[in-house]
Amino acid sequence: MAADFNDPGVIDPTEAAMLVDQYELTMADSYLRRGMNDEAAFELFVRNLPPNREWLLAAGLGPTLRLIEDLRFDRRALDYLASLDRFGDELVDYLAGFRFSGDIDAIPEGTICYAGEPLLRVTAPRVEAQILETLLLNQIGFQTLVATKAARVVLAAGDGAPGAGGNVVDFSPRRDHGADAAVKVARSAALAGCGGTSNMLAAMLYGLRPVGTMAHSYVLSFADEEAAFRAFVEDHPRPTILLVDTYDTLDGVRNAIAVSEAEGVRLAGIRLDSGDLDALSRGARELLDAAGLRDAQIAASGDLEEDHICRLVAAGAPIDLWGVGTELGTSRDAPALGVVYKLVADRSGERWRRVGKRSEAKATIGGRKQVWRRYRDREMAGDVIARLDEDVEGEPLLVPAVRGGERVLDESLEQVRERSRIQLGALPSRLRSFPAPDDVEPYPVELSPELAAAPGAGV
Amino acid sequence: MAADFNDPGVIDPTEAAMLVDQYELTMADSYLRRGMNDEAAFELFVRNLPPNREWLLAAGLGPTLRLIEDLRFDRRALDYLASLDRFGDELVDYLAGFRFSGDIDAIPEGTICYAGEPLLRVTAPRVEAQILETLLLNQIGFQTLVATKAARVVLAAGDGAPGAGGNVVDFSPRRDHGADAAVKVARSAALAGCGGTSNMLAAMLYGLRPVGTMAHSYVLSFADEEAAFRAFVEDHPRPTILLVDTYDTLDGVRNAIAVSEAEGVRLAGIRLDSGDLDALSRGARELLDAAGLRDAQIAASGDLEEDHICRLVAAGAPIDLWGVGTELGTSRDAPALGVVYKLVADRSGERWRRVGKRSEAKATIGGRKQVWRRYRDREMAGDVIARLDEDVEGEPLLVPAVRGGERVLDESLEQVRERSRIQLGALPSRLRSFPAPDDVEPYPVELSPELAAAPGAGV
Numbered sequence: 074m075a076a077d078f079n080d081p082g083v084i085d086p087t088e089a090a091m092l093v094d095q096y097e098l099t100m101a102d103s104y105l106r107r108g109m110n111d112e113a114a115f116e117l118f119v120r121n122l123p124p125n126r127e128w129l130l131a132a133g134l135g136p137t138l139r140l141i142e143d144l145r146f147d148r149r150a151l152d153y154l155a156s157l158d159r160f161g162d163e164l165v166d167y168l169a170g171f172r173f174s175g176d177i178d179a180i181p182e183g184t185i186c187y188a189g190e191p192l193l194r195v196t197a198p199r200v201e202a203q204i205l206e207t208l209l210l211n212q213i214g215f216q217t218l219v220a221t222k223a224a225r226v227v228l229a230a231g232d233g234a235p236g237a238g239g240n241v242v243d244f245s246p247r248r249d250h251g252a253d254a255a256v257k258v259a260r261s262a263a264l265a266g267c268g269g270t271s272n273m274l275a276a277m278l279y280g281l282r283p284v285g286t287m288a289h290s291y292v293l294s295f296a297d298e299e300a301a302f303r304a305f306v307e308d309h310p311r312p313t314i315l316l317v318d319t320y321d322t323l324d325g326v327r328n329a330i331a332v333s334e335a336e337g338v339r340l341a342g343i344r345l346d347s348g349d350l351d352a353l354s355r356g357a358r359e360l361l362d363a364a365g366l367r368d369a370q371i372a373a374s375g376d377l378e379e380d381h382i383c384r385l386v387a388a389g390a391p392i393d394l395w396g397v398g399t400e401l402g403t404s405r406d407a408p409a410l411g412v413v414y415k416l417v418a419d420r421s422g423e424r425w426r427r428v429g430k431r432s433e434a435k436a437t438i439g440g441r442k443q444v445w446r447r448y449r450d451r452e453m454a455g456d457v458i459a460r461l462d463e464d465v466e467g468e469p470l471l472v473p474a475v476r477g478g479e480r481v482l483d484e485s486l487e488q489v490r491e492r493s494r495i496q497l498g499a500l501p502s503r504l505r506s507f508p509a510p511d512d513v514e515p516y517p518v519e520l521s522p523e524l525a526a527a528p529g530a531g532v
Numbered sequence: 533m534a535a536d537f538n539d540p541g542v543i544d545p546t547e548a549a550m551l552v553d554q555y556e557l558t559m560a561d562s563y564l565r566r567g568m569n570d571e572a573a574f575e576l577f578v579r580n581l582p583p584n585r586e587w588l589l590a591a592g593l594g595p596t597l598r599l600i601e602d603l604r605f606d607r608r609a610l611d612y613l614a615s616l617d618r619f620g621d622e623l624v625d626y627l628a629g630f631r632f633s634g635d636i637d638a639i640p641e642g643t644i645c646y647a648g649e650p651l652l653r654v655t656a657p658r659v660e661a662q663i664l665e666t667l668l669l670n671q672i673g674f675q676t677l678v679a680t681k682a683a684r685v686v687l688a689a690g691d692g693a694p695g696a697g698g699n700v701v702d703f704s705p706r707r708d709h710g711a712d713a714a715v716k717v718a719r720s721a722a723l724a725g726c727g728g729t730s731n732m733l734a735a736m737l738y739g740l741r742p743v744g745t746m747a748h749s750y751v752l753s754f755a756d757e758e759a760a761f762r763a764f765v766e767d768h769p770r771p772t773i774l775l776v777d778t779y780d781t782l783d784g785v786r787n788a789i790a791v792s793e794a795e796g797v798r799l800a801g802i803r804l805d806s807g808d809l810d811a812l813s814r815g816a817r818e819l820l821d822a823a824g825l826r827d828a829q830i831a832a833s834g835d836l837e838e839d840h841i842c843r844l845v846a847a848g849a850p851i852d853l854w855g856v857g858t859e860l861g862t863s864r865d866a867p868a869l870g871v872v873y874k875l876v877a878d879r880s881g882e883r884w885r886r887v888g889k890r891s892e893a894k895a896t897i898g899g900r901k902q903v904w905r906r907y908r909d910r911e912m913a914g915d916v917i918a919r920l921d922e923d924v925e926g927e928p929l930l931v932p933a934v935r936g937g938e939r940v941l942d943e944s945l946e947q948v949r950e951r952s953r954i955q956l957g958a959l960p961s962r963l964r965s966f967p968a969p970d971d972v973e974p975y976p977v978e979l980s981p982e983l984a985a986a987p988g989a990g991v
Contacts, residue, residue: 083544084712088711088733091733091736092714094730095730095742095744096730096746096747096750100747100749102767103750103763103768104753149736150736157742159770199753206747207705207706210706211705211708211710215710219709246666246670247553247666248670248674248871249674250678250710251674251710251716252548252670252710252712253710253711254712255551255670257710272551273551273553273554273557276554285553285558288555288559288665289874289875290559290662290874290875290887291559293875293887294572294887304562305562308565308566309558346894399868399870400868403868405868408862408863408864409707409864416748416749416753419753430748
């Protein structure tokens, strides 16, 4: 089977069907009994940006659309639901024949987006739209969170130059929240501009570059470090990266150089995984240069994130490759995104009715929406959230993704990665430094005059 | 298929086999070429507790052991690895016949544990032990993280009384990091003492109590709140919980009471999802009591975590049920656990050699270990980490889990939940208040005299 950038990974469509909160089924039960299954529109959006985030990078759409297209309740699920004595036969029969038949419009992966902007709109018979809630929030929310973190790291490692991020690789699988997270983190990191992953499952599924050579346990398995390096280069005659910090780091660099010379194998580079990365990278660079190994790269890893990388880059630390794990895979400084999925309109017969919510802290503006983005000199200048039928200047962000249950959007890694590159390059420069100053001027996102006057707006 | 508390969930054993960092395979390649496949011992432990944590609750072992027992590299994986032109044929042939044949000793799920203590030890041919690294760290680390968070919430909601946690339910699937996380969060929460989950997939797989009735979108789908409540109780004649905060919360309570009286259906309770939960729960309680509905429960949800719950409980807010989502499922205040998996011993022939690492920040004490726990008046009094062959006073925490590749430990939800209840009850009371005082005396974990004298100790 060939790699496929939109492979759903470890979750299959019958599992996805049951990744539903019970309330979606109790509500569906009631809607079906009452014949309330006319079209409704739900929008997925982020209420507020999390701490330490000034923008988001949309991700997760591709694999999620695949799951939705094939979503099925299997016999085990149907028997289980019937056994609960909580739902009517009508619901169970309905789920037995469930196929998503509606439309989805979405902001494509790799697009910068902001709080309040619908990332996705589902327009479908009410029950179909309702049943997708948990799956969409779980998959799109999490992947957008991680792609955003990855994009920040990529920008930091490129010294702010967009798209230079092939020098960041994903080392996170051991700290990711489970197996689905591990493959989706690698995918999200790749679309944001990372250059590889240590995760073999993700590399196979998505066609990513697999990276990684040795752990400390390898070095410890031999009599001494030099013996370990010699064994490794003998067994892997392609240029390789040696891990030098098991004992004394700079002695490790000397051993790597000596083994490379003695064995006649070109040293691709060395990796530092602990200690003062600034000082050690300078020391390692000197030793490598003195040995004539100017092409040998210095890789760094160990609790790295964008602020630390920015400081090292600004200090001029000669680090060529960044292995980023825990901080990337868990988005540690902002591990949750306040994504919600809200009913915004429904209809009986031909007429759409806008549906909003006026409660104090959690208002929702009713009506189906589009987001329009203006650019000035290739820099993002401001977004307007408007009603679907309003005509606004700029580029509309939501595009058709599913029509009548069938995918009409299916993008490749290359397409999404190129979009990310352009989008990150179009971010105002004040939003590309880490950490952002406390008083950084936020990106302007406005409501159209019609929306601003709507109930729930501005709360 | 019946529910099974140790079901691996959405990940299957062929996916688990490839959830490996590339370096494990490059190292395995080298070990095989060199005939270095004698027995080795690796231990999994947490280097340091994360911020805001004074202890951990072990979790994740059951489903992980199932995966290990059935771990297989399938044709697709083997073809992929061969296609990379990076590994020798010997490795690919070896992986084609891979079966885990070794031993695993582990601290059982639901046991309180601390930094530095091995949660698990794998003793197996070096290559087998090495290949499990990423899977073990990804699954055990994450589930231990979440079970710990859940246990904190359970203790908070029970006013510190251990095991009263049936009043906490998992509402997290929409914010969890992917589908594997969602089912494992529900499982980890249940073993820590939570009383149910909104996640239907997890409820089906693990035999948990599914919970949830309605979202705001249901109420918004009707002409007004009273019409929505009437429809819901008509369609769900069992006592139900109505969500009352779509418009004005206390008016919502009045509507719930009126509908329950008019329809002659007992109101199980009401749910508050926004606003000042202390004031609103008191207002709701008064209205319910005045209507003679003293049995109707008050459920609260919305960004709840242990500190907030402790404050509400201390203030006397009359809340009976707690729906906890984002904070539980992402362990938001500590979303990563510094779990590592380190070679600690290997042997050639009959003799074991201890393997440790002396690097500055990341030392590892060599040798296979056991943890011994002493109790005083049923309260945990202190742990000692010792060499495997030392005789220490107390109860040993690691027990046989796998022998010769076959599971010898397979516990039920009831067993693990009961252990958690007892363990949480045995925690010193100073470690059961949230937030912990800054100067809280940590739980005493000592090294045995023999270990304390070992290289790498005390660093």
